[in-house]
Amino acid sequence: MPKKMHLQDAKSEIARPKKMRDINKQIVLNYIRDRSPLSRADIARATDLQRSTVSAIVESLKSADLVEEIGEGTSTGGRKPTMLQIKRGKPVAIGVDLTPTQTSIAVADLSGTVVDEYSFPTSSDAEIMTEKIVGGISKFNDEYRNEDLEVGISLPGITDNAFGTARFIPYFNWREWEIGKKIYEETGLDVTIDNDANAIALAELWFGREKIEKVRNFITVLVADGIGTGIIFDGQVYRGENGAAGEFGHMIVGEKGPVRCSCGGYRCWEAFASETSLKSRFAALNNGAGIDPKSVSMDHLIKLADSGDENAVKSLLNTSEYLGIGISNLIVGFSPQAIIVSGNITRVWDLIEDSLYGVVEKSIRRKLPRTVIRASSLEGSPTLMGAIGLVLANKFSSAH
Numbered sequence: 305m306p307k308k309m310h311l312q313d314a315k316s317e318i319a320r321p322k323k324m325r326d327i328n329k330q331i332v333l334n335y336i337r338d339r340s341p342l343s344r345a346d347i348a349r350a351t352d353l354q355r356s357t358v359s360a361i362v363e364s365l366k367s368a369d370l371v372e373e374i375g376e377g378t379s380t381g382g383r384k385p386t387m388l389q390i391k392r393g394k395p396v397a398i399g400v401d402l403t404p405t406q407t408s409i410a411v412a413d414l415s416g417t418v419v420d421e422y423s424f425p426t427s428s429d430a431e432i433m434t435e436k437i438v439g440g441i442s443k444f445n446d447e448y449r450n451e452d453l454e455v456g457i458s459l460p461g462i463t464d465n466a467f468g469t470a471r472f473i474p475y476f477n478w479r480e481w482e483i484g485k486k487i488y489e490e491t492g493l494d495v496t497i498d499n500d501a502n503a504i505a506l507a508e509l510w511f512g513r514e515k516i517e518k519v520r521n522f523i524t525v526l527v528a529d530g531i532g533t534g535i536i537f538d539g540q541v542y543r544g545e546n547g548a549a550g551e552f553g554h555m556i557v558g559e560k561g562p563v564r565c566s567c568g569g570y571r572c573w574e575a576f577a578s579e580t581s582l583k584s585r586f587a588a589l590n591n592g593a594g595i596d597p598k599s600v601s602m603d604h605l606i607k608l609a610d611s612g613d614e615n616a617v618k619s620l621l622n623t624s625e626y627l628g629i630g631i632s633n634l635i636v637g638f639s640p641q642a643i644i645v646s647g648n649i650t651r652v653w654d655l656i657e658d659s660l661y662g663v664v665e666k667s668i669r670r671k672l673p674r675t676v677i678r679a680s681s682l683e684g685s686p687t688l689m690g691a692i693g694l695v696l697a698n699k700f701s702s703a704h
């Protein structure tokens with residue numbers, strides 16, 4: 305059949321055979337990650353790939369230091385098979401985690417283990433941040449340069465991965481910040497960019513405790529200055545049209561929250577259940593002591609709650625009740641297997657868990673499948689792990 309061929313078509317025709325190989329490589333790598341130790345024959349059986357194709361891919365993964373042999377397995381008749389596992393230690397991901405106060409840049413291997421890391425205070429000047437981030441990545445790229453190295457960036461705002469752009473970072477009022485493009489231009493490294501809530505959802509998917517790793521439908525709720533949610537649907541981040549899904553921080557849960565939401569309204573979930581609202585409640589309960597909500601630190605508030613301070617406990621329980629209202633809305637709408645809460649508030653999980661479940665159980669009809677509500681089990685910064693997870697998702701994605 306004759307067909308008009310544009311330059312773009314010609315390019316994709318040429319790219320196709322390589323692409324197929326890449327996909328097969330991802331499939332094999334993911335099987336090894338997921339089920340190791342296993343043999344080449346195990347992979348061929350599980351994937352329906354030709355035995356010779358699997359062997360060729362394993363050879364290339366071995367020579368790229370991504371996979372290693374770990375001795376012989378048990379024989380099912382013939383020669384004992386050689387078992388494989390993911391090789392640790394090769395830097396494959398540079399994760400950049402930009403938060404309103406601090407920015408971290410870390411290098412990690414295929415298992416998500418950080419091999420090098422440093423942090424600096426986030427500047428409100430986008431140009432300064434471009435310079436610092438590009439400089440940091442260049443330095444790591446010089447030190448750890450290899451063909452598998454890629455960059456993942458987690459940002460507190462609306463991102464457009466196709467263009468490597470941050471469309472809007474509300475905290476600093478940055479618009480159309482072309483950070484991904486700049487990094488690519490300066491270093492030649494591939495860049496994946498996403499918002500912090502999606503990054504956290506990916507981190508749970510890749511690094512969460514065993515139980516969560518097997519769950520394919522869940523929602524993460526990040527309680528910070530605002531509230532962000534990330535939706536994992538069938539083992540993938542659900543981004544919606546233009547990546548705008550998951551803005552549940554702005555769902556209406558009441559008439560007038562104690563603080564103003566980042567969108568300017570008072571009726572949003574954020575206005576009722578964010579850290580900012582918690583601090584404001586705590587300050588209001590202590591109004592005799594003239595506490596400014598802005599001066600309240602989460603560390604201080606949590607320490608007080610741990611020691612039984614009535615106002616700290618009361619403000620936490622009140623906030624968790626509103627957290628529960630939003631969570632029950634998510635459960636009613638999505639019926640996910642799990643809701644995973646992250647942020648400082650999970651440090652007092654024992655204190656708030658009952659009140660969370662209480663609200664959720666009251667509002668959800670019986671006979672609906674029960675959704676587990678858990679505190680995140682991630683260690684270190686979940687958003688930094690998410691930034692690394694953005695890269696790992698690319699390495700393993702098509703088979704996950």
Ligand SMILES: [Zn+2]
Nearest residue numbers: 554565567572
């Ligand atoms: Zn809002």
